[in-house]
Amino acid sequence: MNGDTSEELFQERNISTGGGNYNERIEGNYIEGDTTTSAAQRATNAYEEIKSEINSNFVNLSLTIRAVESNYPQKFWDMRRANESELAYQDRAKSYFQEYISYINAHLKLLKFSDATYSSYKRDLSHQRDIANYVKKTYGCFSEVRDYLARLKQGLRHNISLNLSDSERVSRSIVSHKEYVLSSKVFLMRAAAYFCLTLGEIIDGQILSTALEGVDIAASLQPGKEGYKTALSIASELHHQKVIVLQESFAANEKQKTREVERRVTDPTLVMLREKSGLSLNLSEGEMFSLERKTVDENQKNPEELFKLAAHSFFESDGHAALFYFEKSLESDTLSPILRKFAQLSLNRLKYPEIYEESIGVIVMKLIPHSNFSIAGLLEGDVIVSLNSQVIYEPMDIASGLATHNPVLVRVIRDNKFLDIVVKGGESAGAALSQLIILRVFQL
Structure with a gap:
């Protein structure tokens, strides 16, 4: 990510078609053979239309999340009546909980979300790959937000289908409610992060920040990399809150310790x-x-x-x-310091796999002095993600990449920043390497 503004990006592929000079605006997917408008102008027009839809989606998703968050599961308010059996009382409590589910479902049905404009214009937008990629990721995060809200509804329905007391049902549902609301906020902020990379004006960041106020997130987002980093920082804090919720849930259920499992696999390596x-x-x-x-x-x-x-x-x-x-x-x-670094970076890889460019990440555990990697400038704790722009998944991919006698471009992550380092080919690395998450050290 180079931090270019949207205006700069839109100027990169301005194609001179030699067509007529017309002032009319071409909207939607362009007609085959159209030579009246440059590819860059079509992309600019498309982006402005899509940006408006994205802003509306941020507003509507924020309001829906806030409505769901403010209506959390509660225990049945009434007491057992005279001569009422426990079974009859639990049936009334179950009906009360069913009303709560219906109330949440009503809020979700009111959500006004649209990707129609994006679908109509994304062909034109594809002429600018960076912007198109960030917009695609923004809508991908929107999809995750909606998916987590849907999972909350499904989780509540699952809880009511179990033979649980009102107290047990509500306790489980409170954890699910907190987890899925926080998860939806995490992906809303990730969407905001990618969207910031497409913005070029301060007013655009202000509009986005105002939309996020609907979900009680105070974020003064700026266009470009600064807004991207701010949004990801907020997403990280929200994710930390989610981890705390899950840890508290584990501690409170010693007799019934079960894992929270995501149905859909999203990690690039998996x-x-x-x-x-x-x-x-x-x-x-x-x-x-x-x-x-x-x-x-x-x-x-x-x-x-x-x-x-x-x-x-x-x-x-x-x-x-x-x-x-x-x-x-x-x-x-x-x-040890390097194992602590391994654990910290593995956590980061699990939370934000997109940062690692689809690689699991290979960490430099130890360097031999004056070795190939050491001379090139790699450091212990660096995480290698690609060689010559090819994603790596394990240390042996690096061994294969170094087999060539040509110089090898190694991309590493150091202190949350990407560095490209040229390493001599035809020589061993002279380093102990391991995948992140899976601690298996290889000496190359």
Whole structure:
């Protein structure tokens, strides 16, 4: 991401068609053979239309999230009547909870969300790849927001279908309510982050910030990279709040410790592995059933064992438990500096996989002095994500990439910034490397 404003980006691919000079505006998908408007102008026109729709979506999603958040599950207000059986009382409590579900569902039905303009104009917008990519990611995050709100409704319906007392049902539902509301806010802020990268005027950032006030998020967002970083920082804090909610839930349910499981696999590495195996990106009912009934080891304190548990959890597509285990490992005072760095970066990779450009990330655990990597300028703690623009998934990908006798361009993440470093080909790395999340050290 180069931080260019939208105006600069829209000037990059201005195509001279040699057509007539017309002032009329071309809207929607352009007609084949149209030579009256440059590709850049069509993209500019398309972006302005889509930007308006995005702003409206931010307003409507914010208001819906706020409405859902302010209506949380509550215990049945009435007491047992004289001569009323416990079963009859629980039936009344269940009816009261059903009314709550209907109330939440009514709010969700009122949500005015649209991607019609985007669908109509995205062909024109595709002439500017950077802007088109950020807009696509913005709508992708919108989809996640709506998905989490839908999951809340499904979770509430699931709770009422179980043979639970009113107290048990409400306790479970409060956790689900907090988790899914916070998750929807996280993706709303990620959408805002990507949208900021398309904005070129201060007023655009102010409009976006005002929309987010509808969900009680105070964010003074600026166009470009500054707004992107601010929005991601807020998303990170919201995600931390979600982790706290889940940790408190684990502690409060020692007799029934079950994992929170996401049905759809979204991590790029897991997506790649499942696609290679011919598996659906949605967990099967059997996978969901198995994962939901696996216990979370809250008493484990050994960092080495916690790392193993986190790796197993990741491969089982259970990100929540992996987060819990890495958070737990950081509480240890026996971790070496590089293992603490490994745990911190693994947490970051689990929370924000998009930052790592679809790679799982390979961390430099140790460097041999005067080795190939050391001379090139790599440092311990650097995370390698690609070689010559090719995504890497494991240390052996690096070994293969260095087999050439030509210089190799290594992209690393250091202190949350991308660095491109040229490494000599035809020589070993001279470093101990491991994937993030899965601690297996290879000496290359």
